[in-house]
Amino acid sequence: MMDKIRRAGCALMLSAAAVSAQTTVPTEVGLNGASTVTLHLQPFLTPEELATLRVVATDASALSLFVPGSTGFAAIAAAPDDGFVRGGVPVASAQALADFPDAAAAASAVLGACDALRKGLQPCVLVLEVAPAK
Numbered sequence: 001m002m003d004k005i006r007r008a009g010c011a012l013m014l015s016a017a018a019v020s021a022q023t024t025v026p027t028e029v030g031l032n033g034a035s036t037v038t039l040h041l042q043p044f045l046t047p048e049e050l051a052t053l054r055v056v057a058t059d060a061s062a063l064s065l066f067v068p069g070s071t072g073f074a075a076i077a078a079a080p081d082d083g084f085v086r087g088g089v090p091v092a093s094a095q096a097l098a099d100f101p102d103a104a105a106a107a108s109a110v111l112g113a114c115d116a117l118r119k120g121l122q123p124c125v126l127v128l129e130v131a132p133a134k
Contacts, residue, residue, distance in 0.1 A: 006066065017047040025125075031133055033060040040131040044080040052085055053128055067130055074098035074130040077113070081120020084127060093117040094123065103117035103131060 028039040035097075037057040041050070056062045067074040076096040078084040084094045093131055095113040100106035114124035 014056065026065065028054075028086045030058060032058055032063050032130075035063070035131050036131045036133045037063070040126050042078070042125055042127055045078075045084060046069065048088075049078075049084040057128060063130070066096040066128075069098070070116075071099060073100040073103050073105075075100075075106040075110040075126055076128040077110040078121050078127050078128075079114060079118035079124045080122040082118050091102065093119065093128075095124075096128075098130070103129060108132075 024040045025043075028041065030037055038059045039053055040128065045053070053076075056066050066076060074097060078091070078094045082093045084090060084092050093114050095109045096112050097106060097113060100109060106110070106129070111124050111126070118124055
């Protein structure tokens, strides 16, 4: 009986570690005009996708293409199985939404929109967040 409890405990700890590892993603944070932009370096992003997101994160014109006229909080989400860009074009499930009152509202809305369109099994994740600079 004690052996079963130990195995169950180990399995639970491994599961918790796996979830924790999935939620800890390196970020790059910078200013883009009047916005603070956080790029989430998701492991599924290809070099092309990272390059595209870095341009969006650092160039005001590129940012305005993805989140036009944003005065509040904005976010971009992508599905790990679908990706962000394929053949130089954003995939359908990759979503960018703007003009939310706070970061949580932006994240919730963009993740919901992305999940509704994703083809893959894995849920969508944030790849970029925009907030008014302080």
